[in-house]
Amino acid sequence: MFEHTYDTDDAIAALATPWGTSALALIRGSGGGSLELLEKVFSPLSRLREAAGGTFLHGVLSDPVSGEPLDDVVVLVFRSPASYTGEDGFDISCHGSLPGIASILEALRNAGFRDAGPGEFTMRAFLNGKMDLTRAEAVREIVESKSRKAHSLALQRLSGAIAKRIKLLRSKLLDTAGKIELALDYPEDELDETIVLDSGPVNEVIADLKGLLSTFSTGRLFQAGARVAVCGRTNAGKSSLFNLFLKEDRSIVSEVHGTTRDYIESWINIGGIPIRLFDTAGLRDGGDAVEIEGIRRTRELIDAVDLVLYLVDAQAGVAGEDADFLNRPGNKGRTIPVWNKTDLTDGAAPAGYVPVSVVSGEGFHRLEERIAGHFLKTAYTGDEAVIDSQRQKECLESALDSLEHVKAGIENDVSLDAVAADLQGALLAFGELSGEITAAEVLDTIFSKFCVGK
Ligand SMILES: Nc1nc2c(ncn2[C@@H]2O[C@H](COP(=O)(O)OP(=O)(O)OP(=O)(O)O)[C@@H](O)[C@H]2O)c(=O)[nH]1
Ligand SMILES: [Mg+2]
Structure with a gap:
């Protein structure tokens, strides 16, 4: 668990490539004011100030305290909101020598950057509305995938396949939720028409949820x-x-x-x-x-x-x-x-x-x-999205459980209050899945499993 989870006001930096000798290494930074802080270490200064988002700058990094030149680098500039995190930021491609990387990270600290915690860039992307929680989880799943198949399934999730499907299921329930609300708000004699609840849409969502849940073992197998x-x-x-x-x-x-x-x-x-x-x-x-x-x-x-x-x-x-x-x-x-x-x-x-x-x-x-x-032999082989996250599975199970109650409630003419509460429970579970109403501790658990720099 990292200390600064929700401190999104400061500028963060981290090495995004493995800590080891390589031809090149990538150090990224993000946060409001991060490009101004980078000015303290990058020259030529004027080119950085003028750089539009999405431009590459070739230049030299120096330590802001000692002035010592550290490396010849290429910096890719991002300007909010057109970046991974949605904030101003940059990627530095530097030489992959360990002392060189260490000195650049130190220079960035001296300039005012804080070391990023695990998954902090992706967490900011999520908090800034760049992606929902299912896509944020897919980022880690891609990084950790051990086979091409696992990689392509995670890529499908990153493209929002789960998010889109949940949105669709949710919209299918809204009509029923609207009807119930209307009936609860107005006594029957005040309404022009009698409200008849139909369990059809709920049944459709139940069937779809069961289908999605059945892909979990396949998702786990490949991941x-x-x-x-x-x-x-x-x-x-x-x-x-x-x-x-x-x-x-x-x-x-x-x-x-x-x-x-x-x-x-x-x-x-x-x-x-x-x-x-x-x-x-x-x-x-x-x-x-x-x-x-x-x-x-x-x-x-x-x-x-x-x-x-x-x-x-x-x-x-x-x-x-x-x-x-x-x-x-x-x-x-x-x-x-x-x-x-x-x-x-x-x-x-x-x-x-x-x-x-x-x-x-x-x-x-x-x-x-x-x-x-x-x-x-028991794996899912269709083209639809496959879930892999235990958290997502639990949210879907909770939604399914609530909807089974809604279905029984509608079919047995149970009081509308009870049906409304169960339907709310299902919508809440969908909200948790996409991250709209997810508790801080849950986010902490999710993002602390990421690599630093992602
Ligand atoms: N001809 C032949 N010899 C084999 C074959 N497979 C293994 N061997 C030989 O059988 C002997 C035992 O092989 P190992 O792979 O060490 O057997 P193991 O089951 O690991 O043995 P332990 O570790 O002692 O339990 C070796 O001399 C191998 O070369 C095979 O398909 N054909
Ligand atoms: Mg042996």
């Missing part, structure tokens, strides 16, 4: 990814398969049983799904204390992952422990049995197993397809 463990008895070829997925020699492979003791993990991408893949200790009885501990951790991990690739060495065949594992009810729906080392046999695999040879690569592609298929 947060899935956890997959490679398991099996010792020497089944788990580490060899793990390395093949990673396309690098990461985990130790040897013909010695019990080679892998601690589990190793890495991110891979299968069919656009970010997958955290684990290589684990081979399951067997006995072994020394370290191996026993490794096996205990592996068993814990198996319970926690979304999918297990259970390897059996084709030459060794299915042992009792393999059958036990595969038949255990908790493992059944989330295990893909893999028949490895088919290059050493005739290639035939028992029913239900995916035959592969990690050494020749035979069957590997089919295994990847099986994994993607496992996760995608």
Whole structure:
């Protein structure tokens, strides 16, 4: 949580690129008076003063206290309201040397800038009406996306797909809300016509909300990814398969049983799904204390992952422990049995197993397809927006809950006061979703998860 969340009066600056040596780095600043403060460090001064929004200036930055020149830079000038935050601001492209970046940030501090907190630029964009909360959240989701698919789904949200849909749902409810208000404000005999409430529009919104909520697991799958463990008895070829997925020699492979003791993990991408893949200790009885501990951790991990690739060495065949594992009810729906080392046999695999040879690569592609298929079989595949944020999901659930009450209220002729209160509850939940009526602590939680500089 950062201290200055709602202090939007001052000028802020931060490094927007990673803190590390690179060809170029980008430092951004924003806030009322930020261009005047920049005058203290940038020359030629006159060109900055005259610069219209959207212009690039080539110049030199110097420390305002010592006057020492710091770097040759290009500054992109933004003038309110035509900027990301809606305020005056700038992007400085400087050389990506760590001492150079540090000295520029220090010069900006000396000029009067405050270091920006996480997500503070986007928070200002939100507060200045540049984007609603669903789009602000999409900014972080884009930055954090681990696969192209996750990136394109987040981009869809950034373009306002969720915001537009919610606006539409909200407008569908306003007619009903208006009718109720009219009926509450005027006794029946004062109105020219009797007001009849129709649950049709409410039903439509309910159906649409259910559709949107059902995309959450898909959104999560592509954004947060899935956890997959490679398991099996010792020497089944788990580490060899793990390395093949990673396309690098990461985990130790040897013909010695019990080679892998601690589990190793890495991110891979299968069919656009970010997958955290684990290589684990081979399951067997006995072994020394370290191996026993490794096996205990592996068993814990198996319970926690979304999918297990259970390897059996084709030459060794299915042992009792393999059958036990595969038949255990908790493992059944989330295990893909893999028949490895088919290059050493005739290639035939028992029913239900995916035959592969990690050494020749035979069957590997089919295994990847099986994994993607496992996760995608329940995924949403339409073109509409997909939600990913837990917060958005909760707002939608709350709206849905209120609307179910409204529907029941209309259909059972419940008192209008009660229906009005439930409808208000649904509209409130939509308002929270878009950020129109979101509490300060909620905003704090959302923006503190951002990177600094975004
Ligand atoms: N011929 C053949 N050998 C394989 C294949 N996959 C793995 N091996 C060999 O099997 C041996 C064991 O492989 P590992 O990948 O270390 O097996 P593991 O399951 O990780 O073993 P532990 O870590 O001891 O549990 C090594 O000598 C590998 O080269 C395969 O598809 N064909
Ligand atoms: Mg191993």
